[in-house]
Amino acid sequence: MGCCKCKTTKPFHSVKGLWVNLEKDQLFCLLGPNGAGKTTTISCLTGITPITGGDALIYGHSVRSSVGMSNIRRMIGVCPQFDILWDALTANEHLELFASIKGLPPATIKSVAEESLARVKLSQAANVRAGSYSGGMKRRLSVAIALIGDPKLVFLDEPTTGMDPITRRHVWDIIEEAKKGRAIVLTTHSMEEADILSDRIAIMAKGKLRCIGTSIRLKSKFGTGYIANVNFSGNGHTQSPNISSNTEVPVNPNIETVKWFFKERLDVDPKEESRTFLTFVIPHQKEPLLTRFFGELQDREGEFGISDIQLGLTTLEEVFLNIAKQAELESSTAExxxxxxxxxxxxxxxxxxxxxxxxxxxxxxxxxxxxxxxxxxxxxxxxxxxxxxxxxxxxxxxxxxxxxxxxxxxxxxxxxxxxxxxxxxxxxxxx
Ligand SMILES: Nc1ncnc2c1ncn2[C@@H]1O[C@H](COP(=O)(O)OP(=O)(O)OP(=O)(O)O)[C@@H](O)[C@H]1O
Ligand SMILES: [Mg+2]
Structure with a gap:
């Protein structure tokens, strides 16, 4: 699929050569820096922006044909990046309007609207005009609109932007629940959200798909490696002989020993350090050494004054930053x-x-x-x-x-x- 947004000057492709498949019962997450082409992709798939090359099929219907598109519109739900709401209408009126557009039987519309509003915790504001809603309330109403009428494919473009942490977690539960029986496409700038909700993640940058896979796979393929956190029990602090008494900085000899241990065995320096913990990033190439290394470190925990060792894969954020930087390098080199x-x-x-x-x-x-x-x-x-x-x-x-x-x-x-x-x-x- 491709989308070229400029026809009078040099062609600019907002999205180019995108190949993906979206599966039922799964949440597919599109990540990417600002301007990567996520919203354009959703606009193309929902018929808002015409595709200039390629095609996409939604339950067998082509987004390039007007007949296909009218069938598609009946089976999709969309939460756009920027709320499209009427200030003069209440939440109830919004939902009743969208329920009737989706073709729900008139007798069921009232109860469906009430249920939807209860789900996004807007029951109390059901009869208040949307113009007076806070940003987070408007987003929740947009999510409720996207899910009304049991759509088979739901697009959620940054649905939790502006929500407080409690509301966000509640909306995550709604999204997780909504996966059953349908496919969901989500975009977000929250790596935590992507990690928690996604079955598969694709990262786009500069209009192109850069990688696709499960969170674990992306971390192991595009992350730098492993992150090791070593916490110390806090005993054994001494004062450095080189530091004057008014600028006292306690030095933990155990920390120095562990730093030496990592350097000597794995050739890595700490990425972060404090008086009670050390964080190391260990490259993938060192993987064959890790079992033995951490076995020995664990055996010597008492000797080194270690209270806790945690080993994990690098974060999704790091993968995102690596991919974005790589895309920037490629395009700059081409320019x-x-x-x-x-x-x-x-x-x-x-x-x-x-x-x-x-x-x-x-x-x-x-x-x-x-x-x-x-x-x-x-x-x-x-x-x-x-x-x-x-x-x-x-x-x-x-x-x-x-x-x-x-x-x-x-x-x-x-x-x-x-x-x-x-x-x-x-x-x-x-x-
Ligand atoms: N109507 C338009 N006309 C011309 N260019 C556009 C138009 N809409 C978007 N673009 C360009 O297409 C590119 C992709 O924009 P898009 O909104 O899809 O990015 P995004 O990944 O959703 O970013 P964000 O994370 O900021 O929402 C950008 O370079 C943008 O400037
Ligand atoms: Mg966008």
């Missing part, structure tokens, strides 16, 4: 925009945004005939755009590595204001 890399040596070079390994022009010497290269570290700023966070030590360019000029670079541009333009090195060629 070929040049940015300035200020080297720790004081020199500056221009490099394509997103490039990982770059060769530094003019560093060829007799000792290093192919010159010097660095690995560039990228981070994302508050808007999700890539920015340089640092670079590795300078190392000689290996013999068999190919040095390429960035594509679409004119001769004149190869020596710009930010210094000479670096060579791109394919990461697959770097040993």
């Amino acid at each position: 070929g925009t040049l940015v300035t890399l200020n080297m720790s040596s004081g020199a500056s070079i221009q490099i394509p945004k997103g490039a990982r390994f770059v060769g530094i022009p003019g560093t060829e010497t007799e000792e290093h005939p192919r010159g010097i290269m660095v690995e560039v570290y990228w981070d994302q700023d508050d808007n999700g755009s890539l920015c340089i966070s640092g670079h590795s030590d300078e190392i000689p360019v290996p013999v068999n590595v190919e040095l390429r000029r960035p594509p679409s670079l004119s001769r004149r541009a190869s020596m710009g204001r930010g210094g000479p333009v670096g060579y791109i090195i394919d990461p697959n060629q770097v040993p």
Whole structure:
């Protein structure tokens, strides 16, 4: 399925090449950064935005045919990202209206509306105009509208946005209950919500599907590895001899020993540490060592003053961030925009945004005939755009590595204001 939103200028694909199947009795969760194409996908599947390429079948009906779409409309329920409610109508009137649009028998409409409102805890406000509702109340009414009339496929676009934690948990129960007998598509920016409710998760970024699977599978495939939390009983604090008495920082010798133990056996440093706990991220490659390692750590718990060890897979949030960063790297590299890399040596070079390994022009010497290269570290700023966070030590360019000029670079541009333009090195060629 694809959706191209611009026809007068260069085509912009909000969603491109999306292949998914949605199963009955399951909740399919679409995750992705802002602008990834989640709402557009839902709009295409519900007939709001026409598809410009491909097709989607809902219970055998095509979203591209008007007959198909009118059949589809009868069997779907939608909670849009932004509430579409009438300020002058009460919750009861909203539900009665949608129940009759869905074709429910007139005799049942009143009781169905009452039941729906009770389910989302809006009974007390049933006869109050929606215009005076709080944000969370409006969302609950939208969820009730989406579920009325027993739809076979329900789309919930960020249904719990703006809800307090208690209401959110209650709505999670409603969604979990609603899975029976139907397929649900949910989008959310809450990783906790995705983890709790989803049977399958897809992550989109920049209009494309990046990965799909169960939460556990995504964590093990796209997460960095395992997270180990080690808690200490709090005994054995001593004062560091190097620290003056007015800036007392107690040092727990056990913590230092455990840090050494992790470093020596697994070559990992703590990601977070305090006076009572240590958190380590252990890469997947270390998996073969883990059984023995944690066996020994457990045996020596008393000796190290450990009160508790927890080992788990990395979080869904980490998977999300990794995928979003990867998508940003790919699209920046494809754009070929040049940015300035200020080297720790004081020199500056221009490099394509997103490039990982770059060769530094003019560093060829007799000792290093192919010159010097660095690995560039990228981070994302508050808007999700890539920015340089640092670079590795300078190392000689290996013999068999190919040095390429960035594509679409004119001769004149190869020596710009930010210094000479670096060579791109394919990461697959770097040993
Ligand atoms: N009507 C439109 N005309 C042109 N571009 C649009 C239109 N609607 C959405 N877009 C673009 O399509 C892309 C996908 O938008 P979409 O609303 O589907 O993102 P999203 O994943 O739902 O994001 P969010 O998490 O912020 O809700 C964005 O780049 C957006 O600017
Ligand atoms: Mg959206």
